[in-house]
Amino acid sequence: MHFNIRRLNPAIGAEITNCDLREPLSADTASAIYQAWLDSNGLLVVRDQHLEPQHQVAFASIFGELSGPERKVGGAWSEMRNTHALPEFPQITRMSNKKDEQGRPLGRVDAGTFWHTDLATRQIPGKASCLYAIEIPPYGGDTMFASMIAAYDALSPLFQERLEGLEAVHTLAKVYGNQMTGGMMGEENEVKHNSAIHPVIRQHPDTGRKSIFVDRGFTTQIEGLNKAESDALLEFLFEHSTQPQFIYRHQWRTNDLLIWDNRCTIHYAVSDYKGIGWRYMHRCTIRGNADIPTT
Numbered sequence: 001m002h003f004n005i006r007r008l009n010p011a012i013g014a015e016i017t018n019c020d021l022r023e024p025l026s027a028d029t030a031s032a033i034y035q036a037w038l039d040s041n042g043l044l045v046v047r048d049q050h051l052e053p054q055h056q057v058a059f060a061s062i063f064g065e066l067s068g069p070e071r072k073v074g075g076a077w078s079e080m081r082n083t084h085a086l087p088e089f090p091q092i093t094r095m096s097n098k099k100d101e102q103g104r105p106l107g108r109v110d111a112g113t114f115w116h117t118d119l120a121t122r123q124i125p126g127k128a129s130c131l132y133a134i135e136i137p138p139y140g141g142d143t144m145f146a147s148m149i150a151a152y153d154a155l156s157p158l159f160q161e162r163l164e165g166l167e168a169v170h171t172l173a174k175v176y177g178n179q180m181t182g183g184m185m186g187e188e189n190e191v192k193h194n195s196a197i198h199p200v201i202r203q204h205p206d207t208g209r210k211s212i213f214v215d216r217g218f219t220t221q222i223e224g225l226n227k228a229e230s231d232a233l234l235e236f237l238f239e240h241s242t243q244p245q246f247i248y249r250h251q252w253r254t255n256d257l258l259i260w261d262n263r264c265t266i267h268y269a270v271s272d273y274k275g276i277g278w279r280y281m282h283r284c285t286i287r288g289n290a291d292i293p294t295t
């Protein structure tokens with residue numbers, strides 16, 4: 001399959017047009033798409049797709065094994081019922097402000113309205129997320145993406161060196177407190193126990209590029225520093241990495257399919273469309289692998 005590709009922004013993002021992901025993808029096309037994703041610093045926008053859930057699952061599977069709905073029980077992750085999953089496709093979660101006939105939310109309202117990377121509070125953070133826009137408000141409801149590779153590259157070599165070897169704590173409770181969030185987090189204590197430690201600088205397993213791996217949503221503490229030191233360093237990194245030159249802001253069109261790399265990007269769903277329109281999306285996530293040590 002032939003497709004057109006163009007960069008959207010110097011820091012992050014590329015757009016693919018002229019392709020139909022309902023068609024089976026050859027190994028060559030799949031590998032060209034994967035390479036385009038790496039070259040874009042981890043964000044592809046595929047326009048004008050008319051996908052059924054099985055097509056989205058097939059496309060996302062190019063990037064790795066899909067996660068199911070999971071929760072932590074006694075230190076291990078196990079499957080759980082996700083009330084926002086599609087009944088026939090439990091790998092796909094609905095993200096929406098719409099309600100069903102009984103008035104129950106179809107999806108998580110206002111999900112991700114803070115800078116974060118998906119599944120960072122798990123022992124092995126997510127690799128990628130794939131979001132398909134079925135209905136969007138007439139305006140508003142954009143999603144912002146920041147390249148943590150570009151943010152890392154902009155640091156001085158001395159500062160980059162200082163960050164090497166540091167680890168940080170990522171905790172779901174930072175944004176959600178002890179509240180149940182519904183759907184994926186459907187059990188009490190789910191949020192409280194959802195926490196992990198990861199390197200502050202990660203090295204991309206495919207490209208070798210380094211990136212910053214902290215975000216304002218989930219990261220609470222740099223290991224080994226006292227609170228004042230940790231807060232100051234984290235505040236610097238949060239502000240540094242969300243400067244405009246590292247950001248692409250996506251204005252959704254119906255039938256856009258996005259796939260982003262959670263290892264080297266962060267994102268923020270802008271919640272500014274209450275009372276303006278409905279937003280209905282299908283999301284699936286791709287499992288990560290354990291990090292290799294940085295070199």
Ligand SMILES: O=C(O)CCC(=O)C(=O)O
Nearest residue numbers: 095111112118143269283
């Ligand atoms: O709805 C969006 O634009 C993004 C939601 C989000 O943060 C996520 O899928 O992780």
